[in-house]
Amino acid sequence: MPSGPDSGSSPPTEQDLQRLSPAALAYVGDAVYELHVRVACLLPPRRIQDYHQQVVGQVRAESQAAQVRSLFPYLTEPEQEIVRRGRNAAQRGPRRVDADIYRQASGLEALLGYLYFSNPARLNELLQRLQSFWEGERSPAPVDLPHSPNEVPNEAS
Numbered sequence: 001m002p003s004g005p006d007s008g009s010s011p012p013t014e015q016d017l018q019r020l021s022p023a024a025l026a027y028v029g030d031a032v033y034e035l036h037v038r039v040a041c042l043l044p045p046r047r048i049q050d051y052h053q054q055v056v057g058q059v060r061a062e063s064q065a066a067q068v069r070s071l072f073p074y075l076t077e078p079e080q081e082i083v084r085r086g087r088n089a090a091q092r093g094p095r096r097v098d099a100d101i102y103r104q105a106s107g108l109e110a111l112l113g114y115l116y117f118s119n120p121a122r123l124n125e126l127l128q129r130l131q132s133f134w135e136g137e138r139s140p141a142p143v144d145l146p147h148s149p150n151e152v153p154n155e156a157s
Helices: 014-019 022-040 048-059 061-074 077-089 099-118 120-134
Strands: none
Touching (some): 014 099, 022 048, 022 099, 022 120, 048 061, 061 099, 061 120, 099 120
16 A cells, blocks of 8 residues: 555545545545644744644544534535444543544544545645634634435534
Protein backbone atom coordinates (compact mmCIF):
# COMPACT_ATOMS: atom_id res chain seq x y z
CA MET A 1 0.00 0.00 0.00
CA PRO A 2 1.44 3.41 -0.87
CA SER A 3 2.28 5.67 2.02
CA GLY A 4 0.33 8.67 0.77
CA PRO A 5 -0.25 11.04 -2.11
CA ASP A 6 3.17 12.69 -1.76
CA SER A 7 5.19 9.51 -1.26
CA GLY A 8 6.30 9.10 -4.87
CA SER A 9 4.42 5.79 -5.05
CA SER A 10 1.37 5.30 -7.16
CA PRO A 11 -1.79 6.33 -5.33
CA PRO A 12 -4.07 3.58 -4.07
CA THR A 13 -6.93 2.59 -6.31
CA GLU A 14 -10.55 2.83 -5.23
CA GLN A 15 -10.45 -0.95 -4.83
CA ASP A 16 -7.46 -0.61 -2.48
CA LEU A 17 -9.33 1.97 -0.43
CA GLN A 18 -12.44 -0.20 -0.22
CA ARG A 19 -10.32 -3.01 1.26
CA LEU A 20 -9.16 -0.77 4.11
CA SER A 21 -11.27 -0.96 7.23
CA PRO A 22 -12.95 2.21 8.48
CA ALA A 23 -10.70 1.92 11.55
CA ALA A 24 -7.61 2.01 9.31
CA LEU A 25 -8.92 5.08 7.50
CA ALA A 26 -9.69 6.72 10.85
CA TYR A 27 -6.16 5.90 12.03
CA VAL A 28 -4.72 7.86 9.11
CA GLY A 29 -7.38 10.57 9.35
CA ASP A 30 -6.55 11.16 13.01
CA ALA A 31 -2.92 11.85 12.11
CA VAL A 32 -3.85 14.03 9.13
CA TYR A 33 -6.21 16.15 11.21
CA GLU A 34 -3.86 16.55 14.15
CA LEU A 35 -1.03 17.64 11.83
CA HIS A 36 -3.33 20.16 10.13
CA VAL A 37 -4.41 21.61 13.48
CA ARG A 38 -0.81 21.76 14.76
CA VAL A 39 0.35 23.68 11.70
CA ALA A 40 -2.66 26.01 11.81
CA CYS A 41 -1.98 26.86 15.47
CA LEU A 42 1.65 27.94 14.96
CA LEU A 43 0.85 31.62 14.47
CA PRO A 44 1.04 33.73 16.46
CA PRO A 45 4.13 32.25 18.13
CA ARG A 46 3.66 31.17 21.74
CA ARG A 47 4.81 28.59 24.26
CA ILE A 48 4.68 24.90 23.31
CA GLN A 49 2.30 24.20 26.20
CA ASP A 50 -0.11 26.78 24.77
CA TYR A 51 0.10 25.17 21.31
CA HIS A 52 -0.57 21.80 22.87
CA GLN A 53 -3.66 23.00 24.75
CA GLN A 54 -5.10 24.62 21.64
CA VAL A 55 -4.46 21.52 19.52
CA VAL A 56 -5.92 19.14 22.09
CA GLY A 57 -8.99 21.33 22.29
CA GLN A 58 -9.64 20.79 18.57
CA VAL A 59 -8.65 17.16 18.11
CA ARG A 60 -10.49 15.72 21.12
CA ALA A 61 -13.51 13.57 20.31
CA GLU A 62 -16.06 16.06 21.64
CA SER A 63 -14.78 18.80 19.32
CA GLN A 64 -14.55 16.48 16.33
CA ALA A 65 -18.12 15.28 16.89
CA ALA A 66 -19.37 18.87 16.85
CA GLN A 67 -17.25 19.60 13.79
CA VAL A 68 -18.55 16.63 11.79
CA ARG A 69 -22.13 17.64 12.60
CA SER A 70 -21.42 21.15 11.28
CA LEU A 71 -19.62 19.79 8.24
CA PHE A 72 -22.22 17.13 7.33
CA PRO A 73 -24.44 19.36 5.13
CA TYR A 74 -21.39 20.22 2.97
CA LEU A 75 -20.51 16.59 2.30
CA THR A 76 -21.40 14.67 -0.82
CA GLU A 77 -23.49 11.53 -0.46
CA PRO A 78 -20.42 9.25 -0.89
CA GLU A 79 -18.58 11.29 1.77
CA GLN A 80 -21.56 11.01 4.11
CA GLU A 81 -21.50 7.24 3.57
CA ILE A 82 -17.82 7.10 4.59
CA VAL A 83 -18.67 9.05 7.75
CA ARG A 84 -21.47 6.56 8.49
CA ARG A 85 -19.18 3.58 7.86
CA GLY A 86 -16.51 5.04 10.14
CA ARG A 87 -19.04 5.82 12.83
CA ASN A 88 -20.71 2.42 12.67
CA ALA A 89 -17.40 0.53 12.77
CA ALA A 90 -16.01 2.42 15.76
CA GLN A 91 -15.46 0.42 18.90
CA ARG A 92 -15.96 1.77 22.39
CA GLY A 93 -13.55 4.64 22.99
CA PRO A 94 -12.05 6.02 26.18
CA ARG A 95 -14.27 5.90 29.26
CA ARG A 96 -14.28 9.68 29.57
CA VAL A 97 -16.02 9.99 26.19
CA ASP A 98 -19.65 9.12 25.44
CA ALA A 99 -19.80 6.22 22.95
CA ASP A 100 -21.90 8.19 20.42
CA ILE A 101 -19.50 11.14 20.55
CA TYR A 102 -16.56 8.78 19.98
CA ARG A 103 -18.31 7.16 17.01
CA GLN A 104 -19.04 10.54 15.41
CA ALA A 105 -15.40 11.58 15.80
CA SER A 106 -14.31 8.27 14.27
CA GLY A 107 -16.57 8.96 11.30
CA LEU A 108 -14.85 12.30 10.70
CA GLU A 109 -11.42 10.71 10.99
CA ALA A 110 -12.39 7.93 8.54
CA LEU A 111 -13.48 10.56 6.00
CA LEU A 112 -10.26 12.52 6.39
CA GLY A 113 -8.21 9.33 6.00
CA TYR A 114 -10.14 8.35 2.89
CA LEU A 115 -9.72 11.79 1.31
CA TYR A 116 -6.00 11.83 2.16
CA PHE A 117 -5.55 8.93 -0.24
CA SER A 118 -8.28 9.61 -2.78
CA ASN A 119 -8.75 13.36 -3.16
CA PRO A 120 -6.16 15.68 -1.53
CA ALA A 121 -7.82 18.79 -3.02
CA ARG A 122 -11.16 17.92 -1.41
CA LEU A 123 -9.36 17.04 1.83
CA ASN A 124 -7.78 20.49 1.87
CA GLU A 125 -11.13 22.13 1.14
CA LEU A 126 -12.82 20.34 4.06
CA LEU A 127 -9.87 20.99 6.40
CA GLN A 128 -10.11 24.70 5.59
CA ARG A 129 -13.85 24.62 6.29
CA LEU A 130 -13.24 22.83 9.60
CA GLN A 131 -10.58 25.36 10.49
CA SER A 132 -12.99 28.21 9.81
CA PHE A 133 -15.50 26.53 12.14
CA TRP A 134 -13.08 26.29 15.04
CA GLU A 135 -11.64 29.71 14.43
CA GLY A 136 -15.17 31.07 14.77
CA GLU A 137 -15.42 32.54 11.28
CA ARG A 138 -18.50 30.45 10.52
CA SER A 139 -20.85 28.73 12.88
CA PRO A 140 -23.43 26.79 10.90
CA ALA A 141 -26.05 25.07 12.97
CA PRO A 142 -24.97 21.53 13.72
CA VAL A 143 -27.21 18.76 12.45
CA ASP A 144 -28.02 15.40 13.96
CA LEU A 145 -26.16 12.73 12.05
CA PRO A 146 -28.36 10.04 10.54
CA HIS A 147 -28.01 6.60 12.06
CA SER A 148 -28.78 4.69 8.88
CA PRO A 149 -28.11 5.38 5.21
CA ASN A 150 -31.78 6.21 4.66
CA GLU A 151 -32.08 8.91 7.33
CA VAL A 152 -31.70 12.59 6.44
CA PRO A 153 -30.04 14.95 8.95
CA ASN A 154 -32.40 17.16 10.94
CA GLU A 155 -31.51 20.76 11.66
CA ALA A 156 -30.57 21.25 15.32
CA SER A 157 -32.63 23.69 17.32
